[in-house]
Amino acid sequence: MIRILGIDPGSQRTGIGVIDVAGDGRCTYVHCEALKLLDADDFPARLGLLCEGLERVLDEWQPQHVAIETVFMAKSATSALKLGHARGAALATVVRRRLKVSEYAPRVIKQSLVGRGAAEKDQVQHMVRLLLNLPAMKLQADAADALAVALTHAHMSATADRTGVSVAMLRRR
Amino acid sequence: MIRILGIDPGSQRTGIGVIDVAGDGRCTYVHCEALKLLDADDFPARLGLLCEGLERVLDEWQPQHVAIETVFMAKSATSALKLGHARGAALATVVRRRLKVSEYAPRVIKQSLVGRGAAEKDQVQHMVRLLLNLPAMKLQADAADALAVALTHAHMSATADRTGVSVAMLRRR
Secondary structure, X not given: OEEEEEEEOOOOXXXXXXXXXXXXXXEEEEEEEEEEXXXXXXXXXXXHHHHHHHHHHHHHHOOOEEEEEOOOOOOOHHHHHHHHHHHHHHHHHHHHOOOOEEEEOHHHHHHHHHOOOOOOHHHHHHHHHHHHOOOOOOOOHHHHHHHHHHHHHHHXXXXXXXXXXXXXXXXXX | OEEEEEEEOOOOEXXXXXXXXXXXXXXXXXXXXXXXOOOOOOHHHHHHHHHHHHHHHHHHHOOOEEEXXXXXXXXXXXXXXXXXXXXXXXXXXXXXXXXXXXXXXXXXXXXXHHOOOOOOHHHHHHHHHHHHOOXXXXXXXXXXXXXXXXXXXXXXXXXXXXXOOOHHHHHHO
């Protein structure tokens, strides 16, 4: 069994999702939450909250793999910059724990879960519920996205194991 | 006496500068270096190196104040994103130590050191040498920029003390 932490970084909210993958590739829901960062006094303090929250999750759930969304082309340099800060803080926290991070583009996540790179967000959420058997659970959008990237990593790792193609190769497709 | 750490963040090299400010406002050079991040295996590992280097500097030099450059409008969303990652990792590291960070725009740093917001980079370097009495020392560009932001913070704090105007107000001018 492998435990995967998925992260959907953002400077207002950062989604966290934890799943377990059995040897047969079956995925089980473990935990999800959205770290709320807007309560912080200023922007640097938001990044501090992000790291504190992430470290708490790493301590509590002890994932072996970490997967994170890459950034879609942001609307503006300003929003790219803010998102970059959040992602940088998250990546640094994970890397400092000597955990390897796999990065997946939103298009790859959609392709992996829905079978179409241009799927809508609610289709992705629907598949997250279905694959993790969470029919009635209220899923916060950022937490659902974090579970989606964790599921993508589970699928990619399984495909890589089965075919001998590296995950890096699969991600490039 | 107050010890100030200046940071010039970048995803290839991050400049670090440490100065002491005496009660009369006189500044003394303590330390500077450029953290070289390109040796890392991948981009997340670079951010790990950045944080490790920064934590080493914080441990060794124990600054009371931290000052960091804000980002000039980056040429592209991609470069804004990379710079944002580096800055986010640096800010998160500092904030986790409960150190307060002051942010200064490049224009403000130039204005503070050279007296002109549109000064050239080598003029800023020249003033860094002059103010810190480092005539012969070879200064790496990123390290010099880090010393420049530390000096700016020293000047701004002294002006704020003298006039009762907050540093936040001065930064906005």
